[in-house]
Amino acid sequence: MQKLLIVDDELDVQEFAANFFRKRKFEVVTAGGGQQALELLEKERPSLILLDIKMNGMDGIETLAHIRERAKEIPVVMVTGKKPEEDESCKRCTDLGISGYIHKPLQLDELERIVLSLLTK
């Protein structure tokens, strides 16, 4: 079973996304922030990470930088508030080696499609 790590500082989003992917036969672990995400990265060895860009404390970009120091290959999808082409900080994500973007409000089927396509690559 494929394992997803969902990182978001909003419990509402964490829980909904976790249930959403569990119903789709994924194993899901959740983190409420960047620090916890890095701990779970070592412990759980997820096959894909869904990462919110805007978080209190360590934000998505910083978390991504740390993830890339430890795991170069793991697909990371950044959940942003704006379209990537309208978001300055997305350039930094691209430099850091982001695998995909999805912007909120998002389309659930698109979220599913992005995750599935990255995992079958």
Place this chain on the structure above:
Amino acid sequence: MSIDYKKELESAAKSMILVHEPDILIKMIARMMVQKVKVIHTGILLHDEQKNTYILRVSRGSVGTRVPQEFARMDYNNPLISFFRERKDKEILGNGLIVYSEVKQLLRKRIHPQAEKILNAVLYQMDMLGAVVCIPSYFREDLLGILFLGRKVSGRDFKRRELDFFVALASDVAMAIRNATLFKQLQDELAKRQELFLNTTISLSAAIEAKDRYTQGHTTRVTNLCLEIGKRLISKRDIRLDSNFLEHLHIAALLHDIGKIGVPENILNKKGILDEEEWQKMKQHPTIGSNILHSIKELASAIEGVKHHHERYDGKGYPEGLDDDKIPIIAAIIAVADAFDAMTSDRPYRNAKSKKEAISEIKQESGKQFHPRVVSAFLQLCQEGKI
């Protein structure tokens, strides 16, 4: 068994149609669905015309099952959205809403392959939202939003009359949203027109200054000073002022010299003191101004301001020799601002006075040339260093 929440929701919906805040109604419906109908979660997707999509604006229910607010959207090509937008609900289901279990049953029978494909795509979308019922809200043929409901906590199915009621409720919501949108558009339109009108007035006042080259910048300065005095009078509350007083004062101040258009240029720009005949012509400008504007009925009090801005408190002014409170307050304000700006500006036949001298002259003329209340507001502004 009656539906116990029905009355409450119904009367709320009806009253909401009259107010211009559909958000309150929508949030209340979502809350009622959870508390009274006892669904695990519910949400409302609303049309966002700017972004060409439907966004989940309201969401209630238990964490984990409810879709986080503002988290999800559905574009026009989403199967659930296009199903309702293209009125496939009427065509395929015939009842203006989707009940998950009913569609499942229908799919077990032999139906048209195209319909089967569409319905499967719709059910897939409902699955993702965790919805067992979807109710669209239309105004005419426009899909304004979709209310979706999760399962009931009890696990029971929805009763037919509950569903019928939700459909009626959705149409009330549509009316409320529609009214609010129209109201907002009307307000925007009105604001736009007001701005257009004000800009037209400003252009018109620029036309006077183009003709009378010694008064360039005068209109803007007088207008600003008038507005300051006007605001001060409002805050002092010792004179009764109309609700649109400031707006009319603004227009009158901008146009107070519009009548100079009718005064020959050689008089306006004469480098010396005017003789009696010239002076008589010059003195006609307030009347000419009010004649130019008189057809604009909505501006009656602004026009009065233009006509009487050269009256004096002691009755020795023109054109009508009005005195005391017979002089419209707007005119009395312009008189002070106009005199102050004229005194502090250079003229071809004399040099400008200092601010201090001008202020003291206005003070001296209180109750003679100028209205004492206006002078008092003006002096307050001077003391506060605002002039």
